[in-house]
Amino acid sequence: MERFYLKNAAKYQSLVDAFDPNAKIRVSTGEAGPNMVNKTFVKRRSIPVCHIPRALQRNVVDIHDLYNHPRGSPILKSFDYEVDYLFDSGSTTEVIYDNLVADLVPFSWxxxxxxxxxxxxxxxxxxxxxSRIEKLVAETLMDGNLEGEREIYMTIIDLAGNSAFDLLNERTPISLLEDSFGVTQMVGADEYQVYDREDMKELVERATAFRRTAPTLKNDASSRSHAICRIRIYDPATNSDGLLY
Ligand SMILES: Nc1ncnc2c1ncn2[C@@H]1O[C@H](COP(=O)(O)OP(=O)(O)OP(=O)(O)O)[C@@H](O)[C@H]1O
Ligand SMILES: [Mg+2]
Incomplete structure (x- = not known):
């Protein structure tokens, strides 16, 4: 399949260039369209991936795939998605944090x-x-601007296939079990109390060091697993928790 995309990269590019989001038929035939602006092409190993925020609808993205038509030349299959926010390759992590994550911190607090x-x-x-967002969360949580006293605890685990590991305890195997209330528990994972932003950053870095990576075709340091960071924010006044995953 990879070879098919590589062989037809130029064809794909010309079909994408000619894509008209207003055309009634969603399969592009190669006709040029009027509403093509703000194109962002991300090329990896010459296989283009294309996201096009539309001129008049900044929150709609078109994803294009090249379909290997069994009778004839390859055609473009396009799918559009409406989203709350759309970021391109020029967006910094700070911008993503401000738009999507910053509000979650006081909410969990x-x-x-x-x-x-x-x-x-x-x-x-x-x-x-x-990784960068976790550090920005640490700064927001610990900068003292949120009202009231809280105790903050962190757990960081890794899911790989059917197994789970504690990334803050040298990748010790743990169990994910559902309790009698239907709540999933990370049995055997250590929870650490943190007192300042440096504590939190230190734990994030410790967890990163215990994540295994392996090269893939597109990423020399691919994670090959799913990491979950849980921040539990305990309010002694109400004896209740807020959670930030
Ligand atoms: N916004 C960015 N600016 C600069 N470099 C980036 C950016 N995002 C990712 N990279 C670089 O691209 C490469 C791949 O990124 P990353 O390892 O985060 O991918 P991933 O989605 O976690 O992949 P995998 O599923 O394989 O773990 C890394 O070398 C990373 O440093
Ligand atoms: Mg990764």
């Missing part, structure tokens, strides 16, 4: 459950972006 989930193909930048 006040008892909510906040989750940030990074999903995407190998080499797309999940580890890079989330």
């Amino acid at each position: 006040n008892g909510g459950i906040g989750t940030l989930f990074a999903y995407g193909q190998t080499g797309s930048g999940k580890t890079f972006t989330v």
Whole structure:
């Protein structure tokens, strides 16, 4: 399949260039369209991946795949998605943090459950972006601007296939079990109390050191597993927790 994309990279590019988001038929035939601006092409090993924020709809993205038509030349299959925010290769992690994550911190501080989930193909930048975001969370949580006293605890684990490991305890195997209330528990994972932003950063770095990586075609240091960082924010006044994953 990879060979098919490589062989047809130029064809793909010309079909994408001619893509018209307003065309009724979603399969591009090669006609040029009027609304093509702000194109961002990310090329990896000459296989283009294309996201095009539309001129008039900044929150709609078109994803294009080249379809190996069994009778004839390859055609473009395009899918559009409407999202709350769209970032391109020029967006910094700080911008992503400000738009998507910053509000989750006071929300969890006040008892909510906040989750940030990074999903995407190998080499797309999940580890890079989330590692920096974890440090920005540490700064926001610990800079003293949030109201009230809290105790903060961290657990960081790794899921690899059917196994789970404690990344803060030398990758000791742990169990993920559902309790009688239907809540998933990380049995055997250590929880560490943190007192300042340096404590949090130190734990994030310790966990990173225990994540295994292996090269893939698109990422020399691919994670090959799923890491989960849980920050439990305990409010002694109400004896309740907020959680930030
Ligand atoms: N925004 C960015 N700016 C500069 N370099 C980046 C950025 N995002 C990712 N990279 C670089 O791209 C490479 C792949 O990123 P990363 O390891 O974060 O991908 P990943 O999504 O975690 O992949 P995998 O699923 O294989 O673990 C790394 O060398 C990383 O430093
Ligand atoms: Mg990774």
